[in-house]
Amino acid sequence: MSLSVKILGCGSALPTTVRNASAQILKHNQKLFLIDCGEYTQVLMRKYGIRFSALKHIFISHLHGDHFYGIFGLLSSLSLMGNTGELHIHCPEKLKYILESENSPLDTTVLGYQLCFDALKPSEVNLAYEDQKIEVYSVPLKHRIQTWGFIFKEKPAELKNIRKECIEKYSLSISEIVRIKEGCDLRLEDGTIIENSELTLEMPPTKSYAYISDTMPSQSVCKAVEGVDVLYHEATYEAALAERASQTFHSTSLQAAEIAKNANVGKLVLGHFSSRYTDTQILENEAKTIFPNTICAYDGLEFEI
């Protein structure tokens, strides 16, 4: 199974010519998930060749403009481009009212597809979405307004892969193969038991990704992202601006790295950089003193998990 992330924008409140407002595409096999939708997201999707018609789920972390002002244009264009079916928006409840009010910037009644709103739950970690292959959890963050992070976790495959050589060795019937794939042991005619683990391949590890922006450092977030393969954590400021970070309910590079270390994640990707940073090397260097496997996001970065 393939799980990858494409950064469309990793800027913060003031988008610039080098860094767009927040937006990411998570691709799981052929399924796309848009995480946040800053201004210009629709054009960035075109730029990076992302199929509009494959987008059926959008996750919005919170209602600061740099995380959702692109949604009006995107929803409008999806309709102009002939999209049909359902489009699910997992978001703060208020976004439904913004989009569906009499004074909405967008007339949602004329869209060619069905908008479905799934309001994020305000307390604790909650399952926000699942399908056969993946679960998405919403995680309350610690910001000036209600904000959520999202954790994407692959589900383990339901059926195991059988070792090809065993089929011949034990002359397995179709029904035996099905049971073995489901996890059963094999009982031979002489009563010998062959354990399932001898008959099947080891399950590939499931992968996980956490998107945590915007937030102050938070112990409950740290607990929620425990052990994820890749953690995207906001690092709006460098360590010297910790007071500014605290006042604005953001994190520094060092604070993001502490979370990554304490949560024992595989890799840390920093993002949501203040517009003061043209070069983000200082943030990466600071974070690496605490958590070496750190990189800085940039617009256009794509990584496999």
Add this chain to the structure above:
Amino acid sequence: MSLSVKILGCGSALPTTVRNASAQILKHNQKLFLIDCGEYTQVLMRKYGIRFSALKHIFISHLHGDHFYGIFGLLSSLSLMGNTGELHIHCPEKLKYILESENSPLDTTVLGYQLCFDALKPSEVNLAYEDQKIEVYSVPLKHRIQTWGFIFKEKPAELKNIRKECIEKYSLSISEIVRIKEGCDLRLEDGTIIENSELTLEMPPTKSYAYISDTMPSQSVCKAVEGVDVLYHEATYEAALAERASQTFHSTSLQAAEIAKNANVGKLVLGHFSSRYTDTQILENEAKTIFPNTICAYDGLEFEI
């Protein structure tokens, strides 16, 4: 006096990587006017080095997303950047409700400056704004929803420039100079009358610019833009797509050129191109068969009037 226009975006409903949604900056001396505000306008203003603090007047033609979805981000950023004073938005009345409603995407109550809404009048050509140097008229267009064009007209200078050599020749006093600048003739001691035109320089011609987008070809528009120096007229489609243009209340290149010719304008700038045109040469060539002094706009184009 200097009057120039910078095209930030000349695309239409579907912005692309080569053409942004509608937005232009008109600069008159040191004063800036933003005409329409498609998504991404704030970043394009940064890209082209346009001073945010000098922007005090925004004109919005109509409430289709490609003409105003950038306003939420721009207004938000203007506040974050510390702008104060008044910001006037000359717009369809509904934009006020969109921005000030309980479910607005932007909390206008926390902006650091004062938003002033000037609703465009629905019928006839109206003076929408004037200062000492310029007048702006709103012109009702012929589109699917209420839409206005804008005509910017320099006012003639209030005082004439005196011919320097006359000051010495007639030993003019300060009060005589003032009266001559105001347009009076000079009466010499022997009773001779020197006409004002002999004492003053010819007034420089006033300049004018019309922004006409989105619209079907309209005779009342043609009349309103009579004799402007530069006419920006939408040409969403080529002539072969006249039926499509008509259905969607847009114009073809030939129709725009007919308006330019019949209105006897100085120059025609085509814009608001359908996303199907990567290259707009066909539109320019078509228009030139009727009105030779035609160019196609492109994002980043700047022209003096």
